[in-house]
Amino acid sequence: MKISVSAGKQAQPLVTFQRGINIELPFFRRKDKVVVVVGATGTGKSRLAIDLATRFPAEIVNSDKIQVYKGLDICTNKVTEEECQGVLHHLLGIVDPNVNFTSNDFCNHASQSLDSIVGRDKVPIIAGGSNSYIKALVNDDREFRMRYECCFLWVDVSLPVLHSFVSERVDKMVEMGLVDEVKRVFNPHVSDYSCGIRRAIGVPELDHYFRSEGVVDNKTRARLLEAAIAKIKDNTCVLACRQLQKIRRLYKQWKWNMHRIDATDVFLRRGQSGADDTWEKLVAGPSTMLVGQFLYDDDRMATIAPPANIITTPQTLIPVIATATR
Template sequence: MEKEKLVVLIGPTAVGKTKLSVELAKRLNGEIISGDSMQIYKGMDIGTAKIKPDEMEGIPHHLIDIKDPMEPFSVAEFQELVREKITEITLRGKLPMIVGGTGLYIQSVIYDYHFSDAPSDEAFRLMLEKKAEAEGNESVHLELCKIDPVSAERIHPNNVRRVIRALEVFHCTGKTINELQENQKPELMYNAAVIGLTMDREILYQRINTRVDLMINEGLLAEVERLFNEGIKDCQSIQAIGYKELYEYFSHSISLEETISQLKQNSRRYAKRQLTWFRNKMNVDWFDMSDVVNTGMLEKKLAEISTHIEGKLQIKSNT
């Protein structure tokens, strides 16, 4: 059976994915699926750099604003939703494009990783569910910290189902979820062109700092204060960069100046982690965006990337 065609556009925060993806979608008759684990949340617009309606330029965007901030969201759920969207878009005669920077989530979609294949132990799972109910979510999360700190850092304590599943996998196999995945030899699920955008580190860091200032000017404080005042806390969504720092500010822990400085630093560190992840975990065709400083240069880069995709997927663009 022929694999579905797919474009994946990845890269660190502030590298220029949003604008480029819309222009590419116009050329390639594409629809965009958000590959960002936080843009799924309603009311979290500025801090997640969510695309504005007028910036979409008529290109359909999927998996944005589908969850309330208190709701958990797992890699497995993302995998299922995105794979459904890819098929829907393909059946409409359009080209599906995943655009974002959440490496683990995107990797789970395009490679054949199985989240449910590890053995289970219902009695063990029920015991942990009772423990969480009696002693609180933190009690089972602490158990995970002891045996699998990598997963514990990635899974919020309130996402009890995932915490318990990670403990169950270790209980049944003696291996962490991470170790099991590393031992798998995943197959690419799609006829995919995986495009990575990169940039000179200093230029990227300047863009990140500028973006944070712009977010503050656009009303990030008011956005986060509203969530804070609504009592939205101790949940996965508020762990996003830009929200967790400002929650400390609204809790009177640190000054605004210190908060903004910390937000910029955390964003730069996140960009570095994103690049490391993509380079180590995925087979990516990289394109340097350092010279894209005006419209003319963007057009040149667009032509270069779309030609590459056309060749790889054997398709024709609209230009």
Template sequence: MEHGRVAGKPKVVFVLGATATGKSKLAIALAERFNGEVINADKIQVHDGVPIITNKVTEEEKSGVPHHLLSVVHPNADFTAEEFRREAAGAVARVLSAGRLPIVAGGSNTYIEALVEGDGAAFRQAHDLLFIWVDAEQELLEWYAARRVDDMMARGLVGEARAAFIGVGADYTRGVRRAIGLPEMHAYLVAEGEGAAGAAELAAMLDRAVREIKENTFRLARAQTEKIRRLSGLDGWDVRRVDVTPVFARKADGGAAGDDDDTWKKLVWEPSEEMVRRFLEETTTTPPAASVPTVVAAGGDAGVVATASTAPDVAIAAGGGDATADTM
């Protein structure tokens, strides 16, 4: 069965969620299972550059799944929600024409809303849509987000920021430089370059920068969650909430190796796989419930289907538009 072209309207799956909730992991797993391709909806990751700071999936993590609108915009360019709407709609059309399932995944809900509701809601009216919301209890999400920042530091965040640093007059309102992790490093990198601060002072400035990165990440996650909650109430948005809190709880408890993966498979992957399977089998769109349901558990086997790929997206040239500074 061509998963993107069952009877009725073409079907598109969205994976929503705040930063650090595991959207990319789930989107890639769904693409493997249902012969799909991932369309990036993160307004920072659409730019080329700083892969550690922007938490881009690696080639290994992609598992051979084609990705669209990832690292295709010049680092200094703006890329508006309207530009995203046009490019993403084109990517969806190409994936569907190949008989595959488009999976739109990312934390920039301004982009996602522009795609779904822009141009008179043309996209929503032309497609059957399923939205999977990967969510977690705030305290544990922030604990995990902080741990992820620590991991980014270990993988080379400082060196990546140093390589991207362009001096005292750096503009952090455009392009990839809006990414959390670059503005916060500015004062430290200026002091380091001037050479006047001692080792202890530099260490204190770096600690302060890391704290700011974490605090701004928490603030972003809260804003993203609130925006998804608002979108869930819109007409035509069939949003299904999947709770990843138990996965973070297992990590926080320091369980045996593999315990958190087993929890993810049982409480996140299996219900998500079942939801998408049922969605693809439907011939008409099921009206969304009045409130957002939370999926607790479900059955299902996680088989792998997809192996084919399509031509990669061409790079988008620098320039154009007034990109909003928010990353929600």
């Protein structure tokens, strides 16, 4: 299904003015459309992107600077094959874990993925928490700006609620084998955690615990492990705050076409019956409406007022963000 016509070399119309001067005018074509899902870690970006990709002819481009690396699937919280629901993901677990994948690298690889997706008449959905990658692509890449039009969906959750969820998620990751997974890549001869996948939250925090093996007693090691897990939780919450601050700055600076979707009630009801219905009502359903309107310019959809939990105007967006960060 063709969403929009890709830009290409076209014959240019000639307009004849007085004195026989022919001037070639540019042929303007409609830009291809891209959906971008942003939000702090743990807010449900991947879930929403997959939901949308099952409702539109779409594929997902990962924009998380840690999930782009191979390995540490639990530690980096990559979506599982089951969670993908058959949706093709690009730039997920493809990079050598020992190299640095820069913003320029992301732009180059993402551009190739976008060309491939659009060339197959599908919609690219860019999703991930690394806002520096998204900034580099959307604002600093001239070719991208010329070729694509974006719709931004910002999934937001009240920070106290999100911090509680993040803590629970870390506990579940530990139950799934986080510690053993990180131990398999631990190198006692390396103490630099500034390169590649070693930057992932969960790797440097466990360093002291791994180095204590055979040196201290079991009781001390248990305390070290407890402290490491607590540090993973703290650092993940710090990351969420920083990501939220970056989103605020990006909106303020570039005035993106951004729709803030408040998913707080969904997280408050997690584990309860009807939680999935709440997700559909407050997040997936409204997002589907917004994306449908963006992709197809359906005037009938444009007349439908967005739900109360979606803030779309600059006048109301900034105060809501400020409240959410307290």
